[in-house]
């Protein structure tokens with residue numbers, strides 16, 4: 001049975017609160033824009049595709065709220081977009097979703113429409129964004145299989161499964177698909193400091209799917225690659241620049257560098273829409289810097305003498321030259337990435 005970590009029902013966004021896992025499996029019914037924006041900021045819903053989907057539903061809910069206060073559609077749209085954009089800056093999915101919703105509004109507003117029709121059309125568009133993500137996951141898994149069918153030990157970082165997406169996953173769904181053919185597969189899961197998306201979320205999903213895994217601390221990854229004879233490293237992406245530079249969870253760059261030194265293939269798995277062809281290189285990707293308190297405290301207990309003396313970037317940028325291939329729903333991209341991406345875009 002598939003997990004349903006995000007759904008839209010009766011004007012509520014229903015999410016599995018990821019901040020409480022693995023201790024509690026609690027669903028939240030979010031009925032207004034500000035609670036969805038807060039859920040994105042606090043990582044109750046997280047993972048690039050999932051926040052793209054949450055943003056689309058948040059847009060619909062926000063527009064409905066603003067229209068009911070008597071605002072025009074243009075005013076509502078601008079206000080809601082600014083509000084959602086301010087939640088998390090790195091994942092391109094959130095921005096793509098808002099762009100699509102905005103385009104949908106211009107298509108509808110050109111016609112004879114009622115607010116009810118407009119809202120119905122926007123709900124349909126958000127549902128399409130959600131469904132397309134699920135279909136993209138299936139295609140990524142199929143496209144990845146020929147590259148990976150020989151592997152026995154894979155290492156993955158952060159959480160890229162059902163929780164991080166519309167319900168299946170990117171790198172972790174590729175791993176699930178692979179496991180159907182390779183029952184001897186072992187997954188090494190980095191705990192993913194500071195918020196432990198690997199040990200709390202990826203391991204929780206792997207338990208559910210009954211796939212063998214070991215959790216390692218992030219700093220054990222380089223030696224685990226050697227000791228466990230890792231065949232491939234698989235990660236997701238929050239945004240891929242035109243040259244293949246990839247923004248993903250902090251620590252990804254170090255894993256890629258280690259993998260390169262040890263001649264282990266390093267694969268990025270993401271929907272083609274995570275490729276931001278407008279951004280030529282990774283230096284231009286805005287990296288979210290999160291609160292020092294995420295490093296300085298654990299369960300309310302202080303871990304460093306001065307909590308102000310921490311630096312907590314949520315993501316880093318792996319140079320395209322460390323990425324062996326980018327596995328997307330539209331196919332597998334190989335270096336040089338700029339050429340490959342432009343070819344896929346028909347340019």
Ligand code: MRU
Pocket residue numbers: 043046047048049091157158159160161164165169170171197235236237238248249250314
């Ligand atoms: O801060 P998070 O937990 O939202 O970061 C998530 C990641 O970095 C994932 O690897 C990425 O979004 C790809 S998810 C399929």
